[in-house]
């Protein structure tokens with residue numbers, strides 16, 4: 001959960017030497033970019049692949065369609081596109097970027113990182129560092145927390161945090177309990193230093209993990225515990241597995257409580273929030289969290305129906 005002031009784009013990156021150093025250095029989201037594959041897969045398309053229906057998917061999840069990478073198109077392609085849009089909107093050049101944090105569970109390859117693949121694709125050739133954060137749904141938020149910390153120390157000035165996934169490549173298209181939920185897409189944000197009160201300032205970030213529940217949503221094969229073999233691949237061990245009901249319970253409980261924690265830390269109430277932008281996993285989760293924290297749907301950003 002992150003709380004922002006209004007986001008303003010196309011402001012030039014401030015020079016550290018021009019900033020009032022008697023004030024603590026803060027970080028801001030200077031711009032956002034996004035990219036999706038062109039290929040649309042609707043619920044009706046899925047009806048032809050697995051035993052499901054548009055009605056079941058829509059009622060239980062709110063999803064109507066999702067984007068799927070085409071053959072030959074990769075995670076880094078959409079990630080790079082999102083980054084270029086964020087760079088352009090911030091009014092900087094790719095070579096001004098000094099750190100790229102790739103947030104993904106589905107990198108093109110395990111090595112090199114998705115971030116360094118994107119670095120090469122966007123021509124961020126003076127970029128000093130590029131690495132990945134492997135934190136699934138919490139990936140972008142975790143990357144943002146790292147970027148915020150670095151920017152506030154003055155170590156980096158233009159940090160790209162790019163959340164980019166190719167989940168369709170790890171779906172079992174015979175498993176109706178998972179394949180209807182996920183899609184592919186990328187979103188990038190450019191994080192820069194700012195002074196307290198500047199537009200787009202990041203006020204508070206909270207990230208939580210609880211590894212005890214790791215088996216409820218996982219990809220068992222393909223890692224070092226179960227390297228890919230003919231047998232593991234034939235058994236589909238590389239695919240996403242999910243215990244939907246457990247995920248639902250934890251998502252609702254923890255998303256609501258972390259929002260309350262952020263508000264309390266800032267001495268604010270939900271009335272002070274203009275927009276609530278939750279993780280777009282599932283409409284029912286979003287509605288329940290919205291009710292728990294008492295924010296009407298008119299103030300909730302939604303695109304789960306289009307992207308899954």
Ligand SMILES: CC(C)(COP(=O)(O)OP(=O)(O)OC[C@H]1O[C@@H](n2cnc3c(N)ncnc32)[C@H](O)[C@@H]1OP(=O)(O)O)[C@@H](O)C(=O)NCCC(=O)NCCS
Pocket residue numbers: 051052053056057060061137176177180181242243244245247248281282284285
């Ligand atoms: C996944 C989710 C929508 C399933 O809804 P649910 O109400 O818990 O459904 P259940 O798993 O209890 O399944 C109910 C029935 O629907 C069936 N079903 C499951 N997927 C189906 C599908 N795609 N189409 C049709 N029927 C389906 C089940 O087999 C079950 O049938 P049965 O009663 O004959 O055994 C729900 O658990 C959920 O939203 N979980 C959160 C998951 C999530 O957001 N994950 C993403 C994290 S990024």
